[in-house]
Amino acid sequence: MGLIVQKFGGTSVSDDQRIFNVAKIVTKAYSQGNDVVVVVSAQGSTTDDLIAKARGINMHASKREMDVLLSSGEQISVSLLAIAIESMKFPVVSLLGWQAGFHTCLTYGSAKIEKVDSHRIKKELDKKNIVIVAGFQGINECSDITTMGRGGSDTSAVAIAAAMNADACRIYTDVEGVYTADPKIVKNAKKLNIIDYDEMLELSTLGAQVLNNRSVEMAKKYNVEVEVLSSMEDVPGTVVKEMKNVEKRAISGVAADNNIARITVTNIPDKPGFAFKLFSKLSANNIMVDVILQSHGKNNLNDISFTVTNDCLGDAVNILKKYTGNWENSEILYDENVSKVSIVGTGMETQVGIASKMFEALYEAQINIQMISTSEIKVSVLIDSSDTNLALNSIHDKFFR
Amino acid sequence: MGLIVQKFGGTSVSDDQRIFNVAKIVTKAYSQGNDVVVVVSAQGSTTDDLIAKARGINMHASKREMDVLLSSGEQISVSLLAIAIESMKFPVVSLLGWQAGFHTCLTYGSAKIEKVDSHRIKKELDKKNIVIVAGFQGINECSDITTMGRGGSDTSAVAIAAAMNADACRIYTDVEGVYTADPKIVKNAKKLNIIDYDEMLELSTLGAQVLNNRSVEMAKKYNVEVEVLSSMEDVPGTVVKEMKNVEKRAISGVAADNNIARITVTNIPDKPGFAFKLFSKLSANNIMVDVILQSHGKNNLNDISFTVTNDCLGDAVNILKKYTGNWENSEILYDENVSKVSIVGTGMETQVGIASKMFEALYEAQINIQMISTSEIKVSVLIDSSDTNLALNSIHDKFFR
Numbered sequence: 001m002g003l004i005v006q007k008f009g010g011t012s013v014s015d016d017q018r019i020f021n022v023a024k025i026v027t028k029a030y031s032q033g034n035d036v037v038v039v040v041s042a043q044g045s046t047t048d049d050l051i052a053k054a055r056g057i058n059m060h061a062s063k064r065e066m067d068v069l070l071s072s073g074e075q076i077s078v079s080l081l082a083i084a085i086e087s088m089k090f091p092v093v094s095l096l097g098w099q100a101g102f103h104t105c106l107t108y109g110s111a112k113i114e115k116v117d118s119h120r121i122k123k124e125l126d127k128k129n130i131v132i133v134a135g136f137q138g139i140n141e142c143s144d145i146t147t148m149g150r151g152g153s154d155t156s157a158v159a160i161a162a163a164m165n166a167d168a169c170r171i172y173t174d175v176e177g178v179y180t181a182d183p184k185i186v187k188n189a190k191k192l193n194i195i196d197y198d199e200m201l202e203l204s205t206l207g208a209q210v211l212n213n214r215s216v217e218m219a220k221k222y223n224v225e226v227e228v229l230s231s232m233e234d235v236p237g238t239v240v241k242e243m244k245n246v247e248k249r250a251i252s253g254v255a256a257d258n259n260i261a262r263i264t265v266t267n268i269p270d271k272p273g274f275a276f277k278l279f280s281k282l283s284a285n286n287i288m289v290d291v292i293l294q295s296h297g298k299n300n301l302n303d304i305s306f307t308v309t310n311d312c313l314g315d316a317v318n319i320l321k322k323y324t325g326n327w328e329n330s331e332i333l334y335d336e337n338v339s340k341v342s343i344v345g346t347g348m349e350t351q352v353g354i355a356s357k358m359f360e361a362l363y364e365a366q367i368n369i370q371m372i373s374t375s376e377i378k379v380s381v382l383i384d385s386s387d388t389n390l391a392l393n394s395i396h397d398k399f400f401r
Numbered sequence: 402m403g404l405i406v407q408k409f410g411g412t413s414v415s416d417d418q419r420i421f422n423v424a425k426i427v428t429k430a431y432s433q434g435n436d437v438v439v440v441v442s443a444q445g446s447t448t449d450d451l452i453a454k455a456r457g458i459n460m461h462a463s464k465r466e467m468d469v470l471l472s473s474g475e476q477i478s479v480s481l482l483a484i485a486i487e488s489m490k491f492p493v494v495s496l497l498g499w500q501a502g503f504h505t506c507l508t509y510g511s512a513k514i515e516k517v518d519s520h521r522i523k524k525e526l527d528k529k530n531i532v533i534v535a536g537f538q539g540i541n542e543c544s545d546i547t548t549m550g551r552g553g554s555d556t557s558a559v560a561i562a563a564a565m566n567a568d569a570c571r572i573y574t575d576v577e578g579v580y581t582a583d584p585k586i587v588k589n590a591k592k593l594n595i596i597d598y599d600e601m602l603e604l605s606t607l608g609a610q611v612l613n614n615r616s617v618e619m620a621k622k623y624n625v626e627v628e629v630l631s632s633m634e635d636v637p638g639t640v641v642k643e644m645k646n647v648e649k650r651a652i653s654g655v656a657a658d659n660n661i662a663r664i665t666v667t668n669i670p671d672k673p674g675f676a677f678k679l680f681s682k683l684s685a686n687n688i689m690v691d692v693i694l695q696s697h698g699k700n701n702l703n704d705i706s707f708t709v710t711n712d713c714l715g716d717a718v719n720i721l722k723k724y725t726g727n728w729e730n731s732e733i734l735y736d737e738n739v740s741k742v743s744i745v746g747t748g749m750e751t752q753v754g755i756a757s758k759m760f761e762a763l764y765e766a767q768i769n770i771q772m773i774s775t776s777e778i779k780v781s782v783l784i785d786s787s788d789t790n791l792a793l794n795s796i797h798d799k800f801f802r
Contacts, residue, residue, distance in 0.1 A: 016458055022784060050477070057417055059482060060489035065487065067497050069480035072473040076451070081472035086466065087459035094469050098499075099544055107402055120544070143521070 001033040001165030002126075007040075007135065007157035010293060011174050012231040013077050014044035016084075022231065023084040026130060026171070030090060035125045037164070038137040039157040040081055042073025063108035066169075067147045071097065074134035074153075082132050093124050094132040097145065102138030102156065104146045111138055111146035112214075113155060116163035133160065151212030158215045162222035171211060171223050172231035177238030178203065178210050181254045185389050192252060193236070196243040199252045202344040203376050206255035216240065248347035250354055251399045255390050257340045260290070262315040262370065264305040264333040266322060270296075275304055281323050287312045291340065291373040291382055298319045301329075305371060305380065310336060338370065339388040342380040356398045361398035365390050403432050403568030404526075408440040408536065408558035410706040412575050413632040414478050415445030417485075424485040426573070427531060431491060434547065436526045438565070440536040441482055442560040443474025451724070464509035467536075468548045472498065475554075483533050494525050495533040498546065503539030503557065505547045512539055512547035513615075514556065517564035545568035551697065552613030559616045563623035568626050573632035574610060578639030579604065579611050582655045586790050587797045588614045593653060594797050597644040600653045602744040603779050606658035610743040617641065638777035651755055652800045661691070662714040663771065665706040666721060671697075676705055682724050688713045692741065692783055702730075708774060708783065711737060739771065740789040743781040744796060756780045762799035768792050 008022050008030065030036045050069050061069075072101060078094040081090045087383075101117030124131045140146045148155055154171055161169035178200065181189040195203075195247025197220035201281040204213045211226055219226045229237025268274050275294065282289055291304040310315050317332055324330045348354050358379055361370060367390065371382040383391055407430065409423050423441075451470050451765055455462045462470075463483045479495035486493040502518030536554025541547045555572055560571035579601065580589040598602075598621035605614045611629055618628045620641060630638025655719065669675050676695065683690055693707040694782045709717050720731055725731045749755050759780055763770060772783040784792055 019458065053477075054481065054484050057420065058484045060488070061484040062487055065480045065483045065495060067478060070481075074475040074478040075455075076470060077464045079473075080454065082466045083455050083459045083470070086463055087461070094466060096469070096546075145497075158757070192647065279735040395724070 003035045003037070003165075003170045004029050004162040005157050005166045006036065006038045006232060007153055007169075007171045008038065009153065010041040010044050010046070010077075010103050011082060012172055013040055016144040019081055019084045022081060022172075023088060026232065027085060027088055027090050030130050031247045037121060037125070037131045037160055037166070037345075038081070038252070039133050039153055039160065040074060040077045041135050041153040042070075043077045043080075043308040046076065052156075054342055056193060058363075064144060067108045070147050071134070071137040071145045074136055078132045085130060085132075090130055091128055092130040092132060094134070095120060096125070096134045097137030097156075097235075100131075100133045100158070100160075101204045104138035104148070106140045106142065106146075108144070108146055110149040111140065113138060113148070113159045113218075116159050116385075118160065118163050121160070121164070128349060131162070131301040133186035144171060148214075149387050150179060151215070152217035154212040158218045158222075158224050161226075162218065166224075168227065170227045170229060170237075172229060174230070174232070175208060175210065176227075176230040176235060177228050178232055178240070180400055181392055181396045182256070185256075186392050188400065190400065192238050194239045194241060194243060195248065195252055196248070197240060197296055198377055199344050199346055200240045202342070203253055203255050206340070206344070208341050211240065213302070217354060230270050243346060248269050249345050250351045251343050251345040253345075253401070254341065254343050254392055254395050256392055257342075257386060258385055259310050260307050260338060260340050260382075261310050261334055261336045262338045262382060263313070263316060263319060263320070264303060265330065266303045266333065267301040267327065267330045268304055268324075270302050271326065275302070278304070278320065278323060281319050282308075282316055283334045285315060285319055287316050287319070291371050291380060293371045307340065328339075330377050338382050338383045339377065339385040339391075340380050340382055341388065341391045341395065342378055344378050346377050347375050357398055358395055361394040362391060367394070402434040404436045404438070404565055405565045406440065406558050406562040406565075406570045407440045408554055408570075408572045409442070409632060410574060411442040411445050411447070411478075413573055414441055414482060420482055422487045424489060425572075426632065426762045427482075428486060428489055428491050430672075431531050438522060438526070438532045438534060438561055439482070440534050440554055440561065441475060441478045442536050442554040444478045444481075445486050447474040447477065460711050462785065465672040466543060468546050471548050472535070472538040473548045476741055479533045479535045483747060486531060486533075491530055491531055491601055493531040493533060495535070496521060496525070497535045498538030499540035501534045501561075502621065503560070504586050505539035505541050505549070507541045507543065507547075509545070509547055512541065514549070514560045514619075515541060517560050519561065522561070523564070535556045549615075555613040555616035556619055559619045559623075559625050559627060562627075563619065567625070568596070569628065570617075570620070571628045571630060571638075573630060574611060575631070575633070576611060576629075577631040577634055577636060578629050579641070580654065580799045581652075581801055583657070586657075587655070588802065589797060591801065593639050595640045595642060595644060595648065596653055597649070597747045598641060599778055600745050600747055601641045601707075602622055603743070604654055604656050607658050607741070607743050607745070612641065619790070628700070644747060649751075650746050651748040651752045652744050652746040654746075655742065655744050655793055655796050655800070657793055658743075659786055659789060660711050660738060661708050661741050662711050662735055662737045663706060663708050663739045663783060664717060664721070665704060666712070666725060666731065667704045668702040668728065668731045669705055669725075670728065671703050676703070679705070679721065679724060682720050683717060685708075686716060686720055692772050692781060694772045708739070708741065710773075739783050739784045740786040740792075741781050741783055742789065742796065742798070743779055743793045745779050747778050749780075750777050758799055762795040763792060766791050766795040768795070
């Protein structure tokens with residue numbers, strides 16, 4: 001018995017039947033004597049539908065008005081879930097972001113939670129109500145509605161769990177937990193019982209898409225144990241927490257990111273500052289650069305290669321062309337058919353030979369490595385995107401068989 | 402130049418094209434140098450769609466949760482209208498009921514406005530913003546969302562106009578104003594330039610359906626002049642205001658109400674209190690009784706006839722059967738095929754012969770009158786519903802030709 005925070009995504013409440021399935025999970029936890037706070041996202045494609053509706057009227061709608069519009073999505077889902085729970089004769093109340101005390105920064109569209117004032121939630125729990133909270137949304141100091149960006153409901157759930165010192169924070173999804181690889185691609189992928197915050201961060205950045213990144217950062221900051229589990233199957237999921245040394249694995253998982261393109265700028269003058277200015281131009285335009293490789297060429301000229309996300313490629317190339325336009329012989333090359341495959345594990349720091357074992361797997365599969373990047377808990381390689389699935393399977397077999 | 406409150410109903414914002422039509426009316430008033438506050442209802446059938454959604458889950462959803470659900474409708478329409486106005490490069494901001502300061506009583510589903518705290522609206526007007534306000538919704542002292550019932554947006558608009566002492570309150574509809582009769586039925590119906598609050602109240606009760614009743618009561622109470630006009634045609638509408646004696650007409654309009662049924666209770670014991678108890682039973686069950694007629698019969702027994710709205714008929718009959726069950730020879734008779742036709746005019750009090758002129762028109766059309774009821778500014782007759790259109794035309798011709 002204690003305080004349980006549960007979070008359900010848009011797919012879990014996309015129709016009446018699924019809403020009742022969620023209602024069952026919620027009321028079961030309540031019937032076991034727990035206080036239950038439930039965070040819900042907008043139903044199914046609601047958010048996308050509303051965005052399309054706005055774009056039909058104005059492609060450049062202000063973020064403030066978009067937040068007013070989009071926050072209606074959770075308003076509908078929380079009330080419908082409450083209405084379903086009412087039909088099962090349980091006491092229940094729904095709260096919107098501003099009612100639940102989500103105070104955010106001023107930034108519309110991607111607001112950060114600054115404080116959760118949980119007094120209204122506590123009041124409702126004291127009345128023995130199940131409390132359904134609209135995720136993804138809050139209120140800023142102008143008394144305006146703000147939204148937290150895609151996946152914001154995960155963050156809402158973790159923030160409540162942190163603010164109220166919850167005994168459990170359960171994120172229900174359409175998978176059973178976090179796997180050593182994407183089970184759709186790697187047949188032998190295994191569900192992990194636990195995973196470290198840092199590993200989870202690397203994996204979500206790399207496209208595992210189970211938990212929103214900011215929610216993991218927040219969970220780490222406030223040391224909230226988060227369980228990722230299925231809303232369809234009643235089986236244990238994966239607990240995201242700070243792992244002790246003894247629990248650490250060399251490798252926790254293998255992930256691929258296809259939404260990536262490689263850019264190469266050739267013949268950069270070999271003088272201090274040129275490369276720096278190149279990247280500062282990109283960052284000034286909000287273009288994030290990942291894996292970077294610089295090679296020293298002939299005649300004191302350098303080639304530099306790096307990756308950007310696919311949707312930034314066009315902008316990045318245009319910016320670079322402008323900047324390098326008057327350099328002699330310099331060219332901008334790019335390739336969209338690349339993929340970044342990574343292994344992640346907090347135990348990596350204390351074990352040798354992890355990276356070479358990965359390269360060995362790729363060699364055995366005859367896959368060419370274009371670029372390599374490493375951090376304390378990660379090794380990433382850039383390969384041809386047609387090799388992605390083969391690479392994932394080869395590397396996974398090497399480490400987990 | 403001054404402060405103008407405009408209100409647009411759900412039909413006026415039902416699609417992108419109509420939203421832009423509204424945006425044009427709004428920005429025109431703003432361009433003329435006015436402060437503009439716009440009250441908007443939910444788009445087209447949104448409210449009905451949301452009600453259907455809730456009923457699919459639970460036929461007995463709480464009114465509190467229904468209010469959370471339904472208020473999302475105006476949230477969508479205000480943001481879309483703001484987004485349209487943004488595309489026309491005007492400064493604009495949307496506000497929900499709780500942001501716009503609509504404080505209501507506790508009653509969910511049919512909340513009454515207790516106070517409009519207009520400081521946020523004023524702040525936005527000071528910044529030279531066009532302010533788009535969600536109608537129909539407010540906040541109660543529990544910090545819960547409340548809605549005001551059907552037609553509540555009219556009341557929202559009048560409440561703002563009253564609280565802010567607006568220079569004009571314009572209710573845009575799909576008709577050009579208030580007519581002497583329903584133009585769909587009476588070909589010669591004429592648009593009125595002005596109409597008195599009391600006449601408007603009688604006419605909206607009688608089914609003219611141009612303005613919500615509570616909004617007219619509020620306009621009368623705070624002496625707000627309300628103009629009803631078309632959102633499609635740029636022509637003057639009808640001004641609802643307190644008419645001076647010199648302006649008063651014997652008859653302002655003729656209206657019919659078909660949503661009505663006649664009940665007759667026969668052979669009521671002729672002793673004090675029996676009729677009173679009969680009506681108190683009905684009112685205890687929230688059944689409103691209109692036109693009442695008591696006739697004195699033989700053997701000290703009375704018949705009593707009255708009307709109720711059609712949807713209350715079943716309940717009313719059941720209640721009456723229970724109550725009269727042990728009376729000798731008493732019967733409950735009812736007829737749904739009746740219609741109430743009324744003439745309304747504040748000048749009626751000072752002119753004689755108005756009622757008899759109405760009866761003459763009905764006699765000439767060979768229409769039988771079942772019951773008659775009069776007030777200071779109204780004469781109503783109950784007739785067979787198949788005679789409704791003929792009656793409207795005959796009476797209208799008599800007075801307005």
